[in-house]
Amino acid sequence: LAKTTQPISMDSYEGQEVNITCSHNNIATNDYITWYQQFPSQGPRFIIQGYKTKVTNEVASLFIPADRKSSTLSLPRVSLSDTAVYYCLVGGPYNQGGKLIFGQGTELSVKP
Amino acid sequence: EPEVTQTPSHQVTQMGQEVILRCVPISNHLYFYWYRQILGQKVEFLVSFYNNEISEKSEIFDDQFSVERPDGSNFTLKIRSTKLEDSAMYFCASSEEPAGVEQYFGPGTRLTVT
Numbered sequence: 001l002a003k004t005t006q007p008i009s010m011d012s013y014e015g016q017e018v019n020i021t022c023s024h025n026n027i028a029t030n031d032y033i034t035w036y037q038q039f040p041s042q043g044p045r046f047i048i049q050g051y052k053t054k055v056t057n058e059v060a061s062l063f064i065p066a067d068r069k070s071s072t073l074s075l076p077r078v079s080l081s082d083t084a085v086y087y088c089l090v091g092g093p094y095n096q097g098g099k100l101i102f103g104q105g106t107e108l109s110v111k112p
Numbered sequence: 113e114p115e116v117t118q119t120p121s122h123q124v125t126q127m128g129q130e131v132i133l134r135c136v137p138i139s140n141h142l143y144f145y146w147y148r149q150i151l152g153q154k155v156e157f158l159v160s161f162y163n164n165e166i167s168e169k170s171e172i173f174d175d176q177f178s179v180e181r182p183d184g185s186n187f188t189l190k191i192r193s194t195k196l197e198d199s200a201m202y203f204c205a206s207s208e209e210p211a212g213v214e215q216y217f218g219p220g221t222r223l224t225v226t
Contacts, residue, residue, distance in 0.1 A: 044203070
């Protein structure tokens with residue numbers, strides 16, 4: 001499975017756009033990029049998934065360049081409630097019995 | 113919105129005892145998972161389960177652990193002879209797609225072994 005690297009922590013202020021970048025240099029052809037969010041003492045929550053170019057849903061956007069060696073999760077106009085840990089995961093959609101491999105994630109702190 | 117539920121929310125047990133953690137996956141999901149998260153550490157995959165069989169398991173999931181789908185709604189994780197290092201949050205998850213990356217996690221059970 002491809003290894004991912006993302007910043008350990010980020011700070012932001014309410015109303016700002018936050019971009020979290022994840023590096024995955026060894027991504028395989030059939031790998032997808034998935035982002036999860038985790039609040040303290042809660043289970044992770046699926047945010048968004050993409051393969052290439054740009055994906056947008058009601059929560060976030062995911063930008064993936066042509067070489068797919070990195071990806072950027074974009075959170076528009078964050079609020080205090082977006083304070084959480086964000087995980088970038090890379091793997092095939094149906095690989096290894098559904099095993100999700102979580103890294104340390106990026107701890108996002110949104111301040112007023 | 114349908115959600116995964118887990119009981120109990122907190123379980124305290126003595127070292128050497130057996131515990132059963134319970135989960136009710138989303139009703140139309142057929143693929144189930146257990147993960148654990150030791151305090152301050154990353155989420156770790158334990159096992160995936162489909163059609164009454166284990167699909168994949170990690171090195172952590174040794175003979176001390178077992179999973180079962182005892183009826184049409186529950187999915188359980190049994191931990192035998194608990195050790196201090198088993199203290200963690202245990203998350204159940206389910207997915208609609210086979211081995212899908214879009215998994216729905218429950219709120220977790222905090223297991224404390226004393």
